Amino acid sequence: GMIMIVVATVGVVINGFTAILLMKESHADLNIRGAYLHMMADAAVSLGVVVAGVALWTTGILWIDPMVSMLVSFVVAYGTWGLLWESANLALDAVPRGIDFHKIDVFLRSIEGVSNVHELRIWGPSTSESSLTAHVVVVDERHHRRVLSQATECLKNEHGIKHITLQIEDKKVSETVSE
Incomplete structure (x- = not known):
């Protein structure tokens, strides 16, 4: 005892x-x-x-x-x-806790020069990091760098996403491929 x-x-x-x-x-x-x-x-x-x-x-x-x-x-x-x-x-590669998928989708679509966003995926490769991939369709190729820079900076600084892969697509090319 x-x-x-x-x-x-x-x-x-x-x-x-x-x-x-x-x-x-x-x-x-x-x-x-x-x-x-x-x-x-x-x-x-x-x-x-x-x-x-x-x-x-x-x-x-x-x-x-x-x-x-x-x-x-x-x-x-x-x-x-x-x-x-x-x-x-x-x-199951679900969207990590604390990240709002809809808010990020709306943000990406609201960037000046962006006409569409598709294939948006957000997941946590580990317990302390998050990743994002997306296809971002841009109206004019002159906007590619600015859109990429603005999106990446906001996703990292405001949403805490560490690993970002954005495929910038030209609207004309994207429309031709999807037809």
């Missing part, structure tokens, strides 16, 4: 300290968030062992142990649901 409580208390301290070290970076990177939640879950399990051990030792009520185990299991499952959801989105 007492050895179990002491060992579990050490587990709470070590896992809790490790979780604190990871906490700051856990908001920016999914992998670190996974490690952080793992340490928090280990600390919660150890705390559950301490609570159940003390309760069992002082009261002798046997159902306290499975009750605490179930409570800790529910807390851990609830805490990791967001991680699972975000991991699935990353695996």
Whole structure:
């Protein structure tokens, strides 16, 4: 009884300290968030062992142990649901959280000289970066560089997209190809 409580208390301290070290970076990177939640879950399990051990030792009520185990299991499952959801989105190349696909589409179409945008794709190649590709149809070839520069600068600085590939198409050529 007492050895179990002491060992579990050490587990709470070590896992809790490790979780604190990871906490700051856990908001920016999914992998670190996974490690952080793992340490928090280990600390919660150890705390559950301490609570159940003390309760069992002082009261002798046997159902306290499975009750605490179930409570800790529910807390851990609830805490990791967001991680699972975000991991699935990353695996499926979904638009990363915090990036508004529609807003970016509207922005690209609003650039002076742009007549159309198609094949717009936004995804997260990693948990801390985002990528974008698009075909941007420009009315006149004289606008190519300005459109490319304006779009790239805004996508990087205002939308946080790090990897941008824009294919600039001339409207006349684009219309000929699509016919």
